Amino acid sequence: MVATSQKRSWIYRYKSPLDGRMRQTKIGEWPAMSLASATVAWEKLREERGAGGDPGLAKRETKAREDATAAAEREQRALKDLTVAQVCNSYLVRHIELNRSAKGAAEVRRMFETMLGDTANLPAVDVTRSVAFDLIESFARIPVQAAKLRAEMGAAWDYALDAGRLPESAANWWRLIMRGKLRSKGRELQGMKVGTAKRVLSVAELRVLIPWLPNFPRLAEDVCTLYLWTMARGSEICAMEVEEIVEEADGLWWIVPKAKTKNHWREHAADFRVPLVGRAETVVRRRVALVKTGYLFVSNGEYGHVEQKTIGCTVWMRMPYSKTRPLYERARLPVERWAPHDLRRSSRTQLAAIGCPDEIAEVMLGHMKPGITGTYNLHEYDKEKRKWIMLLDQHLESLVRSGA
Secondary structure, eight states: OEEOSSOEEEEEEEEOTTTOOEEEEEEEEETTSOHHHHHHHHHHHHHHHHTTOOHHHHHHHHHHHHHHHHHHHHHHHHHHHOBHHHHHHHHIIIIIHHHSOHHHHHHHHHHHHHHOGGGGGSBGGGOOHHHHHHHHHTTTTSHHHHHHHHHHHHHHHHHHHHTTSSOTTOOOGGGTTTTTOOOOOOEEETTEEEESOOOOOOHHHHHHHHHHGGGSOHHHHHHHHHHHHHOOOHHHHHTOBGGGEEEETTEEEEEEOGGGSTTTTSTTOOOEEEEEOHHHHHHHHHHHHHHOSSBSSBOSSTTSBOOHHHHHHHHHHTSTTOOSSTTSOOOOOSSOSOOHHHHHHHHHHHHHHTTOOHHHHHHHHTOOOOHHHHHHOOOOOHHHHHHHHHHHHHHHHHHHHHHO
């Protein structure tokens, strides 16, 4: 018996037959276990030791097995109780918000909060093919958004499976349902389907539109001008900053940091260098002189700069068929059915029309070179960019003159 100030315990001390070390194991506590009961238990332990076993070691191994079994059972219960919303939130917090822009993460959060419905409260292990299909099919009327939800749900399930938060037997039905069946049917204008064809303004339309641009508010006029004279993406134009404008030996350059480009996640991507000539140079110099520092297109909104959708709405309001704010008097566009991004595509088309090689034109758009070429050909084409953007400037101005 070993006595302390709080309890008295029956202890069996022995030399282990396995390694010759002194060990001990607790038999029980007095008075809950009497001397007679302790003696009977002690004799059984002696017999076990006499047979070559180690009673204490066997007891610990049994305890370890019981603990592991209990832990596995708790884990299985936890996995069974994990809801669809918890799987999505874990993916959002631990992956999306760490690896995507704030705007992109906010959009994923919005989808999870507004589109899951009752499925959010369903145990994740109970998601069957029909459950996944019914949720995605309920948004089939907006196929692009449905496809985005399907992709994010599939990624959330992959993340949970990789992290061991879902049983390995759990199927990722989101990856398997409705593959290739969620495609955009195109826009609808004035009750008519206009399809998914990419809009390119013709030479005749550009002759009319470019001189009309000053009828826009100055903000929209400047952004549309930069679309045409730089072929940059709208997100890059709207977030342009004074610190990105650099005067070099051959002229003015706009250097878009890699982090702000569409290719920011790609290993071999670099800063996007855009030569500024003609009307683009005029717009940028004027705005730099006006704001001095920070964004060229300042806004009081969430991001501190104007958003693409603002320019898109401004263009839409001036379409002849727009019924937005019907009492608001404004000039109506002479060229219909286009969006700001179509100007980028139109200038690219005109660049091809004047003979620019595709390899150079794609670099001017900020597209990455494909395959092994993109890995080994790191030439920035600065001279070629400036040469062809100057030729594009001359071509666009000639269209304006010929339409006057």
